[in-house]
Amino acid sequence: MEAFRVGLRERGYVEGQDIVLEFRGAHGRYDRLLELAVELVRRQVDVLVAPGTTTARVAKEATRTIPIIIVRASDPVASRLVGSLARPGGNITGLTEMAPELSGKRLELLKEVVPRVSRVAALWNPANPAAAHQLQETEAAARVLGVSIQAVEVRGPSELEQAFAAMARNRTGAFLVTPDAMLTDNTKRIVDLAAKQRLPAIYVQRDFVEVGGLMAYGPSLTDLYRRAAHYVDKILKGAKPADLPVEQPTRFELVINLKTAKYLGLTFPPSIMIRADQVIQ
Numbered sequence: 001m002e003a004f005r006v007g008l009r010e011r012g013y014v015e016g017q018d019i020v021l022e023f024r025g026a027h028g029r030y031d032r033l034l035e036l037a038v039e040l041v042r043r044q045v046d047v048l049v050a051p052g053t054t055t056a057r058v059a060k061e062a063t064r065t066i067p068i069i070i071v072r073a074s075d076p077v078a079s080r081l082v083g084s085l086a087r088p089g090g091n092i093t094g095l096t097e098m099a100p101e102l103s104g105k106r107l108e109l110l111k112e113v114v115p116r117v118s119r120v121a122a123l124w125n126p127a128n129p130a131a132a133h134q135l136q137e138t139e140a141a142a143r144v145l146g147v148s149i150q151a152v153e154v155r156g157p158s159e160l161e162q163a164f165a166a167m168a169r170n171r172t173g174a175f176l177v178t179p180d181a182m183l184t185d186n187t188k189r190i191v192d193l194a195a196k197q198r199l200p201a202i203y204v205q206r207d208f209v210e211v212g213g214l215m216a217y218g219p220s221l222t223d224l225y226r227r228a229a230h231y232v233d234k235i236l237k238g239a240k241p242a243d244l245p246v247e248q249p250t251r252f253e254l255v256i257n258l259k260t261a262k263y264l265g266l267t268f269p270p271s272i273m274i275r276a277d278q279v280i281q
Contacts, residue, residue: 003222004049007229019236027185030054030127037062047235049228050094052181053079053130060092067241069231070094072224074130074179076246085246093241094231096248097179097219102204103134104141106176106217109254110202111145112272113215113261114174117200121150121167121175123190125182134178157186164193174200177208179218187211200264206255209280214264215256215272219249253277 001023005015013019022045024036033055040048041063048068050056056070057079073081073096082088085096111117122138124131135151142149150170152163167175177183177190184205191213194201203209203216227247234244254272257280261268273279 001225003225004229007226008232010226011230011233013233026055026181030182033058034061041066047232049232052179053081054128054181056081056092056094057129060090064091066091067235068092068094069228069235069241070096070246071228072097072179072219072221073246074098075133078133079130082246085248087242088244088246089242091241093244093246095224095227096246097224098248101137102218103138103176103178106202106204107138107141107145107147109215109217109272110174110176110200111147112269113202113266114200117147117173119148119150119171119173121152121170121172122178123152123154123163123175123183124178125155125180126153127155127182128180131178131180138176138178154183156182157189160186160189160193164197164199167199168197172199174202176202177204179204187213195260195263198264200266206253206278209255209257209260212260213257214260214266215254215268217254218252220251220253223251224249256280 026032026036037059048059048066050059050068050070053073056068059068068091071094076082076096081092122135124135139149150172152166154160154163187207188211191208191211200214203213204218205221206216209216254276255278256268256276
């Protein structure tokens with residue numbers, strides 16, 4: 001959120017004077033999203049900013065006229081949020097985090113750190129419309145790498161312990177987390193469960209690594225939110241969402257945790273160390 005505010009300040013906005021921000025959060029409870037979106041529409045906001053694919057779909061259900069800026073869509077075309085990246089059409093535009101393609105890249109990085117792993121679990125939330133595509137991309141990458149994927153469904157926080165129990169029963173060698181609001185809302189709990197079972201994992205964003213996760217790879221969320229503010233500026237100055245191309249990430253970050261690697265009995269190879277944007281000691 002601070003990065004979003006920085007982006008607004010870069011465009012000359014002073015919060016509370018030139019612009020008013022209304023924040024609403026469902027904290028991973030998808031059943032509340034429509035209620036929150038409708039509330040904001042009734043307040044006649046000028047622009048809606050939706051963090052991800054699911055929130056954007058709900059916002060689109062709530063309004064077909066108020067411009068919607070999406071910050072980190074996994075695949076806005078496949079999710080039918082926009083007609084194309086170049087010409088979105090409708091009232092939605094913004095940024096994509098290219099999540100489906102990144103799922104395969106995360107698996108490659110995990111394989112570099114745990115080269116002998118043959119069975120990898122993928123934590124995913126079937127309630128997330130974009131999750132199935134992400135899982136398919138991960139499975140495609142797994143076939144190339146000679147790794148089998150165990151798809152582990154997690155529809156809510158109450159199912160996390162059950163998910164890790166299933167990984168233990170199946171002798172999972174490592175796991176990855178697919179992008180999902182509910183899963184990222186439970187960052188610390190997932191990392192703690194992984195530590196308890198001594199399971200290596202790669203995550204979707206740096207927050208996991210900062211609380212003890214092994215490694216994370218993905219677009220810089222700070223950069224995405226900062227750039228989202230520039231879309232807001234264009235809309236407020238009269239641009240139409242239908243005419244603003246959806247942008248792809250330009251900054252990615254690999255974050256690793258040496259302390260966690262030591263705890264797991266792993267060593268990051270030079271190929272990982274040299275690419276790491278941040279190393280947590």
